Amino acid sequence: MSPIAAEDRTLAQAEVIDLTSGQGRRDPVVCFSHLRWDFVFQRPQHLMTRFARTRPVIYVEEALPDEGSMPWVQVRTCEASGVVVAIPRLPVGLSESEVTATLQTLIAGLLAQRKIERPVLWYYTPMMLLFTRGIEAAAVVYDMDELADVDGKLVPMPINRTTLNLLYGLDLHDDDAAEAWLASRAEPVEVVKTSEDVVVSAVGRELYETFFQGYTRKQWGLDPSELDKSVTARVPTRTNTDDRYFTDIFQAMPLEGYTRMFERMLDHENIRVETGLDYRDIVDGVSFDKLVYTGPIDEFFDHCYGPLPYRSLRFQHETLDRPWFQSVATVNSPAEATPYTRVTEYKHLTGQSHPMTSVTFEYPTSEGDPYYPIPRAENQALFKRYEKLAQARPDVIFSGRLATYRYYNMDQVVGQALATYRKMDRIQPVIATELPDIAASARS
Numbered sequence: 001m002s003p004i005a006a007e008d009r010t011l012a013q014a015e016v017i018d019l020t021s022g023q024g025r026r027d028p029v030v031c032f033s034h035l036r037w038d039f040v041f042q043r044p045q046h047l048m049t050r051f052a053r054t055r056p057v058i059y060v061e062e063a064l065p066d067e068g069s070m071p072w073v074q075v076r077t078c079e080a081s082g083v084v085v086a087i088p089r090l091p092v093g094l095s096e097s098e099v100t101a102t103l104q105t106l107i108a109g110l111l112a113q114r115k116i117e118r119p120v121l122w123y124y125t126p127m128m129l130l131f132t133r134g135i136e137a138a139a140v141v142y143d144m145d146e147l148a149d150v151d152g153k154l155v156p157m158p159i160n161r162t163t164l165n166l167l168y169g170l171d172l173h174d175d176d177a178a179e180a181w182l183a184s185r186a187e188p189v190e191v192v193k194t195s196e197d198v199v200v201s202a203v204g205r206e207l208y209e210t211f212f213q214g215y216t217r218k219q220w221g222l223d224p225s226e227l228d229k230s231v232t233a234r235v236p237t238r239t240n241t242d243d244r245y246f247t248d249i250f251q252a253m254p255l256e257g258y259t260r261m262f263e264r265m266l267d268h269e270n271i272r273v274e275t276g277l278d279y280r281d282i283v284d285g286v287s288f289d290k291l292v293y294t295g296p297i298d299e300f301f302d303h304c305y306g307p308l309p310y311r312s313l314r315f316q317h318e319t320l321d322r323p324w325f326q327s328v329a330t331v332n333s334p335a336e337a338t339p340y341t342r343v344t345e346y347k348h349l350t351g352q353s354h355p356m357t358s359v360t361f362e363y364p365t366s367e368g369d370p371y372y373p374i375p376r377a378e379n380q381a382l383f384k385r386y387e388k389l390a391q392a393r394p395d396v397i398f399s400g401r402l403a404t405y406r407y408y409n410m411d412q413v414v415g416q417a418l419a420t421y422r423k424m425d426r427i428q429p430v431i432a433t434e435l436p437d438i439a440a441s442a443r444s
Contacts, residue, residue, distance in 0.1 A: 019055065020050055026054065031122040032060045043143070058084045060110075063099070064090070065090060072089050084114070090103075103131035124143055155167055161240060182204070196212075196213075197225075198233050210334065218341050218364050222374070228376060291395060294400035309374045313362050314365050321355075321356055373402070
């Protein structure tokens with residue numbers, strides 16, 4: 001048996017609540033979701049139905065407006081599962097603070113009426129934290145999923161058992177059945193080298209063409225057969241009903257958003273933030289012991305070996321005169337005929353109550369700010385030439401997606417930054433009083 005890492009020991013020693021077991025603890029579950037219970041039967045419905053076999057489960061949907069003057073909770077019990085579905089109904093015209101206070105009262109009253117004490121709180125949206133902070137919980141779980149639009153049908157993405165059942169009208173009851181079905185479609189590939197090889201060898205050509213080929217061509221401007229295997233290998237295929245994109249034990253969003261989080265991180269007397277400036281306009285006027293550079297590495301060296309290729313995005317923001325645009329925060333569009341790759345509707349994330357909604361369409365492009373290094377062998381070979389130049393600059397630390405030419409996720413970038421910091425001998429802080437004249441001259 002391998003030793004447990006220090007950071008894992010607390011988890012190993014923690015008390016386990018088995019929500020599917022009829023033995024031992026019978027903690028009730030209260031789920032807060034942006035999805036309507038009667039929408040597509042996917043991960044939230046699957047899980048809560050399973051939990052309801054052994055314990056009380058209340059599924060709280062987002063509030064709906066009501067023509068009456070008094071707030072109330074619309075409650076019904078799902079006959080098939082026994083899950084109690086609750087919908088807060090609020091009078092029109094309440095302020096944001098009144099909505100929060102009213103929801104706190106309604107939820108507290110609902111739990112008291114049902115004699116629910118110290119429940120497991122299960123969140124599919126972080127915004128419901130605002131009015132549930134006062135609930136004493138046995139445990140808290142934050143969960144989230146995404147959907148894909150396939151010929152007008154919304155299905156879970158990444159592919160899982162629910163996806164297969166919805167798309168093909170199947171009735172795959174367990175992991176073994178789903179695994180066997182996928183194996184019957186998979187096409188063996190002797191040596192997996194490309195992104196196409198990864199998917200075709202796992203799920204077959206039909207699912208590859210449905211979910212991956214068109215999306216990849218749009219996102220990268222290249223066919224999957226021209227891209228490194230790492231691109232599609234990062235997208236899992238599951239035989240269970242787990243709709244989450246990532247399966248990390250801890251997943252969360254900053255309660256007040258990323259902007260506020262970074263504002264607090266940068267709020268220090270030794271830190272001065274200057275935006276709208278080019279690095280080259282000020283670098284000669286700033287003294288430093290170590291420079292941390294997170295921009296494109298080829299740009300740092302004046303593209304002396306030629307430019308490294310990147311992909312970018314064009315964001316089309318729209319405000320629509322309707323309460324909702326889609327059923328979840330993000331819907332992917334894998335079809336190549338659809339020019340955008342995904343649509344995000346922010347009300348699902350912010351918890352706003354408004355008769356209108358804001359959405360963003362993402363259009364991949366080869367022009368604009370560099371976002372994504374393109375994983376191909378020839379691009380990696382060119383990067384290695386720039387990396388040799390970087391290794392000859394001990395005064396500069398290259399970190400992040402663009403400076404290390406890696407297709408990192410956000411958590412990986414943060415991990416890289418923390419690891420880089422731990423390796424640094426010391427940092428010579430830039431004194432705030434050195435910057436104003438430099439910044440002023442750069443803008444003039």
